[in-house]
Amino acid sequence: MALIPAGTSTPQIIIDVAQLEKNIDKMAQRVASQGLKLRPHAKTHKMLEVASRQLDAGAVGLTVATVGEALSFALQGVAKIFIAYPLWVNQSQAERILELIKRAKLSIGTDSVQAVEQMARMLGEQASKIRLMIEIDSGHHRSGVSPRDALDIAEAARDAGMRVNGVFTFPGHSYNPDGIDCAVNDEHKALAEATRILREAGFAIKRISGGSTPTAALSDNSVLTEVRPGVYVFGDAQQFELGRTGFDEIALTVAATVVSRHEGDEQIPRRIVVDAGSKILGSDRPSWATGYGRIAECPDARISALSEHHATVLWPENLDLPDYGQQLQVIPNHVCQAVNLVDSVLAVHADGTSELWDVAARGLNY
Amino acid sequence: MALIPAGTSTPQIIIDVAQLEKNIDKMAQRVASQGLKLRPHAKTHKMLEVASRQLDAGAVGLTVATVGEALSFALQGVAKIFIAYPLWVNQSQAERILELIKRAKLSIGTDSVQAVEQMARMLGEQASKIRLMIEIDSGHHRSGVSPRDALDIAEAARDAGMRVNGVFTFPGHSYNPDGIDCAVNDEHKALAEATRILREAGFAIKRISGGSTPTAALSDNSVLTEVRPGVYVFGDAQQFELGRTGFDEIALTVAATVVSRHEGDEQIPRRIVVDAGSKILGSDRPSWATGYGRIAECPDARISALSEHHATVLWPENLDLPDYGQQLQVIPNHVCQAVNLVDSVLAVHADGTSELWDVAARGLNY
Numbered sequence: 001m002a003l004i005p006a007g008t009s010t011p012q013i014i015i016d017v018a019q020l021e022k023n024i025d026k027m028a029q030r031v032a033s034q035g036l037k038l039r040p041h042a043k044t045h046k047m048l049e050v051a052s053r054q055l056d057a058g059a060v061g062l063t064v065a066t067v068g069e070a071l072s073f074a075l076q077g078v079a080k081i082f083i084a085y086p087l088w089v090n091q092s093q094a095e096r097i098l099e100l101i102k103r104a105k106l107s108i109g110t111d112s113v114q115a116v117e118q119m120a121r122m123l124g125e126q127a128s129k130i131r132l133m134i135e136i137d138s139g140h141h142r143s144g145v146s147p148r149d150a151l152d153i154a155e156a157a158r159d160a161g162m163r164v165n166g167v168f169t170f171p172g173h174s175y176n177p178d179g180i181d182c183a184v185n186d187e188h189k190a191l192a193e194a195t196r197i198l199r200e201a202g203f204a205i206k207r208i209s210g211g212s213t214p215t216a217a218l219s220d221n222s223v224l225t226e227v228r229p230g231v232y233v234f235g236d237a238q239q240f241e242l243g244r245t246g247f248d249e250i251a252l253t254v255a256a257t258v259v260s261r262h263e264g265d266e267q268i269p270r271r272i273v274v275d276a277g278s279k280i281l282g283s284d285r286p287s288w289a290t291g292y293g294r295i296a297e298c299p300d301a302r303i304s305a306l307s308e309h310h311a312t313v314l315w316p317e318n319l320d321l322p323d324y325g326q327q328l329q330v331i332p333n334h335v336c337q338a339v340n341l342v343d344s345v346l347a348v349h350a351d352g353t354s355e356l357w358d359v360a361a362r363g364l365n366y
Numbered sequence: 367m368a369l370i371p372a373g374t375s376t377p378q379i380i381i382d383v384a385q386l387e388k389n390i391d392k393m394a395q396r397v398a399s400q401g402l403k404l405r406p407h408a409k410t411h412k413m414l415e416v417a418s419r420q421l422d423a424g425a426v427g428l429t430v431a432t433v434g435e436a437l438s439f440a441l442q443g444v445a446k447i448f449i450a451y452p453l454w455v456n457q458s459q460a461e462r463i464l465e466l467i468k469r470a471k472l473s474i475g476t477d478s479v480q481a482v483e484q485m486a487r488m489l490g491e492q493a494s495k496i497r498l499m500i501e502i503d504s505g506h507h508r509s510g511v512s513p514r515d516a517l518d519i520a521e522a523a524r525d526a527g528m529r530v531n532g533v534f535t536f537p538g539h540s541y542n543p544d545g546i547d548c549a550v551n552d553e554h555k556a557l558a559e560a561t562r563i564l565r566e567a568g569f570a571i572k573r574i575s576g577g578s579t580p581t582a583a584l585s586d587n588s589v590l591t592e593v594r595p596g597v598y599v600f601g602d603a604q605q606f607e608l609g610r611t612g613f614d615e616i617a618l619t620v621a622a623t624v625v626s627r628h629e630g631d632e633q634i635p636r637r638i639v640v641d642a643g644s645k646i647l648g649s650d651r652p653s654w655a656t657g658y659g660r661i662a663e664c665p666d667a668r669i670s671a672l673s674e675h676h677a678t679v680l681w682p683e684n685l686d687l688p689d690y691g692q693q694l695q696v697i698p699n700h701v702c703q704a705v706n707l708v709d710s711v712l713a714v715h716a717d718g719t720s721e722l723w724d725v726a727a728r729g730l731n732y
Contacts, residue, residue, distance in 0.1 A: 009458045009732045043674060065675045085675060088625045088641075088691045092375045111626050114690040142671065142678050143626035143639045172673065259454045260477050260509035273509045275454075279706055280731050283650045305508065307538065308409060308702060309431045309451060309731070312508050324480040325454045336674055340645055341706070343729060363709060365646050365675070366375045 001253055001296050002348035004327050010257040011276040013338060013345040014329065015357065019251035020233060021053060027216065027232045028057040035221035039063050039082055039209065041230030044336045046361035048076045049347065050233055063228045067093045067100070068364030074103040076360065082209075084168060084228060086111040086135055086143045087119070093366070094122035097130075107131035107165055107207075111145050113156040120160035131165035132157050133209065134198075138190035139183065140172035147194035154203050166207030167194045168228075174214040177242055177288055184215045188223040195223070214244050236335035237294045238286065252345075253296055253329035254280055254338060256311065261321045269304070269314055272321055276330045277309040282337025289333055296329035303330070367614070367662050368714035370621040370693050377642040378621045379704060379711040380695065381723070385617035386599060387419060393582065393598045394423040401587035405429050405448055405575065407596030410702045412727035414442045415713065416599055429594045433459045433466070434730025440469040442726065448575075450534060450594060452477040452501055452509045453485070459732070460488040463496075473497035473531055473573075477511050479522040486526035497531035498523050499575065500564075504556035505549065506538035513560035520569050532573030533560045534594075540580040543608055543654055550581045554589040561589070580610050602701035603660045604652065618711075619662055619695035620646055620704060622677065627687045635670070635680055638687055642696045643675040648703025655699055662695035669696070 002016035031038040040054050041063040051062055051073060061080025064070045070081045081104045087093065100106050108130050110116050120127045134153050137144030145153065154164045169191055174183035187210045195205050210219055211227030219227055231238075234252035235245040256276035264270035278292075283306055285292050292306040295313060305312040311330065315321050322328065332338040339345065340363065344356040368382035397404040406420050407429040417428055417439060427446025430436045436447045447470045453459065466472050474496050476482050486493045500519050503510030511519065520530045535557055540549035553576045561571050576585055577593030585593055597604075600618035601611040622642035630636035644658075649672055651658050658672040661679060671678040677696065681687050688694065698704040705711065706729065710722040 007457060009456060011731050085641075086625050086639075088623050090375060090623075090691075091373060112690060115625070118691065137634075141628075141634055141637070142673060142676050145628075257454050257456075259452050259481070262507075262511075268503075268507055271507070273452075275451075275732070278648075278650070278703065279729075282644075283648060283700075283703065284644070307508060308706075310508050324478060325456075325484065334649075337644065337649065340674075341729060342731070363645075363707060365377050365708070366641070 001250065001329060004255040004329065005346065005348060005354050008255050008327070008346065010255050010327060011280040012255045013280070013342050014253050014255050015345050015347040016251045017347050018350040019249065020050065023233050023235065023249060023251055024053050024057050027229060028059070030217055031227055032058060034219065036219065036224055037226035039226050039228050041228050042073060042361070043069065044230035045233055045339055046359045047357050048360060049357045051078060060226070066364055066366055067096050068366055069361045070100055070106070071096050072361040072364055074100050078104060080105045082107040082133065084109050086115055088115055089119050089122045091122070097123060098126055101126055101129045107133050109133050109135045109168060110153060111135040111143050113152055116153060116156045116160060116162065120162060128161050128163065130162060132162055133166050133168045133207065134164065134194070136167050136169045136190045136194045138169040138171050139186040140170060142172060144169060147190055147197055150194045151197055151201055154198055154201065164203050166205050166209060167191055167198070168209035171210065171212055171215050174212050175238070175286065180214050180218065180242070184218045187215060192223045213239060214242055231335055234335045237331045237333045238289065240294065240331070241289055247296070247299060250331055252335055252338070253331055255327055256330050258322050258324055258326045258328065261324060263321070270317065272313050272315055273310050274313060274328055274330065275309060276311050278306050279308045280338060280341050281306065281311070281330060281332045282334055282341065284334035284337055293333050294331040296331055367616065367619060367695060370695065371712065371714060371720050374621050374693070374712065376621045376623045376693060377646040379646070379708050380619050380621050381711050381713040382617045383713050384716040385615065386416065389599050389601065389615060389617055390419050390423050393595060394425070396583055397593060398424060400585065402585065402590055403592035405592050405594050407594050408439060409435065410596035411599055411705055412725045413723050414726060415723045417444060426592070432730055432732055433462050434732055435727045436466055436472070437462050438727040438730055440466050444470060446471045448473040448499065450475050450499070452481055454481055455485045455488045457488070463489060464492055467492055467495050473499050475499050475501045475534060476519060477501040477509050479518055482519060482522045482526060482528065486528060494527050494529065496528060498528055499532050499534045499573065500530065500560070502533050502535045502556045502560045504535040504537050505552040506536060508538060510535060513556055513563055516560045517563055517567055520564055520567070530569050532571050532575060533557055533564070534575035537576065537578055537581055540578050541604070541652065546580050546584065546608070550584045553581060558589045579605060580608055597701055600701045603697045603699045604655065606660065606697070607655055613662070613665060616697055618701055618704070619697055621693055622696050624688050624690055624692045624694065627690060629687070636683065638679050638681055640677050640679060640694055640696065641675060642677050644672050645674045646704060646707050647672065647677065647696060647698045648700055648707065650700035650703055659699050660697040662697055
């Protein structure tokens with residue numbers, strides 16, 4: 001983990017650039033060795049500096065969640081973009097999608113006949129330039145249809161003069177310590193069935209897209225053609241507690257200062273308070289997590305409570321409390337939330353030099 | 367609740383200006399009728415348009431959480447600011463605090479001898495212009511000291527040539543359906559004891575500051591001189607579920623579009639998905655909350671899961687699912703998080719006209 005540069009005001013997101021590059025290379029090599037393409041999800045980082053390293057390492061394009069994110073990256077020169085979201089295209093989005101089509105090869109998710117028809121209405125003749133990806137529900141039960149319902153959508157697309165390029169799913173139920181193997185199976189089974197049904201009906205399914213950071217490393221090309229992990233570039237406390245990354249592989253931390261310390265007594269817990277709260281860490285805490293994030297310097301410490309500008313940290317009884325003013329590195333539970341809370345991050349290179357990187361696509365929610 | 371203007375791209379935060387003004391006036395009148403001053407917490411809204419309405423309605427100044435927020439409001443003309451946070455002042459903060467002192471009457475929280483001495487070191491002679499407020503732990507066990515430990519801090523301040531103006535606490539344990547009355551009692555008891563100890567030692571304690579939106583309405587001037595509620599300006603799903611606000615008093619919602627709908631079956635839940643996820647609602651969900659926010663149009667619906675750009679909404683069995691493309695108003699669980707995720711909000715007036723308000727102090731974490 002990169003050291004905090006002297007004089008850093010806190011809370012401040014710190015990127016360890018050398019570790020970031022290691023994480024990018026490791027995933028690129030693993031995915032390539034499995035015969036898959038990598039189309040990483042850029043909602044995690046929202047930064048050109050990270051995207052360009054992913055593309056240089058062999059990623060075939062970027063995945064994003066919104067039209068705004070897509071346009072931000074396209075305007076910065078990214079040439080292939082997948083909006084992996086079942087868009088309901090309104091007038092403002094249609095105008096921006098037309099801009100996007102001029103600049104990038106664009107694929108868009110859909111999970112209903114109605115959304116396909118809306119897209120065709122709003123985009124007119126240009127709709128034929130969109131590569132549609134049908135979203136399949138592989139067990140997360142969020143958006144996406146069952147494999148058998150994918151055919152109606154593909155036929156609606158053909159009727160509207162639109163192109164179906166493939167199918168995708170997000171196995172979100174992989175975000176559970178006991179759920180990863182099951183989610184990998186569910187993902188492969190659902191995508192295989194949808195592909196079979198669509199191919200039997202004459203659709204040329206080129207892309208079969210799965211993945212998430214927990215499942216990507218377990219996937220192969222027996223069914224899938226590509227994966228879309230996001231969090232792997234930085235890692236976070238969730239991935240650590242899921243066993244998908246090591247403490248020493250984490251490339252993003254939040255530098256924070258000890259502002260309050262209390263030895264405690266029988267009634268009152270022994271604790272410190274650092275100045276990184278939910279307004280920089282995010283407040284994600286799945287039921288299986290051991291706290292609201294972790295402390296890099298002290299694996300046995302736990303963040304027991306989080307306010308907007310305070311993290312309350314229970315400190316191990318056998319260790320001295322850190323001093324007032326000491327700076328610590330907090331590992332957020334969910335790194336995508338942390339990055340989306342700041343306009344820039346402090347990227348620290350292996351030689352100790354540092355620079356600010358813009359979170360250019362921050363807050364582009366539509 | 368203000369209607370969503372036609373053509374709104376979603377997700378988008380919508381402010382009902384008429385309801386906002388009612389909420390501001392109601393709290394101002396209630397607090398005044400209890401003989402208390404109102405120093406509202408501006409971390410909730412971070413907007414001059416809201417702050418100026420609070421000041422016009424009689425607030426004596428603003429409360430903020432960071433030096434950055436304080437400077438943002440001071441540069442926009444706010445003259446009295448309380449940073450209710452136990453700052454550990456570094457070089458960059460010291461420089462900005464010196465700027466602040468030129469523009470506003472400034473009070474700052476502290477909960478340790480060490481932080482007082484650090485402030486005195488960093489600010490030099492100008493430290494005497496700071497009005498210190500000693501933070502008391504009234505039962506939330508975050509920052510703050512016990513009443514008996516306040517005296518050491520006050521004496522350190524006097525030795526350093528600094529001024530102690532008062533004591534404050536945040537009764538955060540009021541954020542619990544069964545905890546409100548208990549938290550009000552704890553707050554009054556702790557502040558009364560700290561005030562007694564400090565006054566007996568010769569300190570002129572002028573300000574005794576409590577409050578939070580749940581407790582402010584239950585406080586009076588038997589102990590306190592002022593309260594610092596924040597959330598009351600907008601209300602949110604937490605306050606509704608705590609019984610502190612009505613659905614019809616909520617002044618901030620997130621306009622969202624139905625992007626996916628599923629009738630479900632025995633295995634798969636009947637649900638819609640709207641495009642407001644944790645990147646605009648925030649992901650706060652206390653254990654007692656019934657979901658990740660509420661749907662204004664359908665009080666019986668529940669947000670059962672939240673991803674970054676999806677809210678999964680379980681819809682009542684006896685009601686038809688909303689159509690694709692329909693726009694709904696989502697009430698965030700914790701409104702302070704939602705506002706901090708956007709650069710501007712859409713303020714809708716009673717006559718249906720609307721304008722964008724800048725969230726000027728967004729993301730100013732230090």
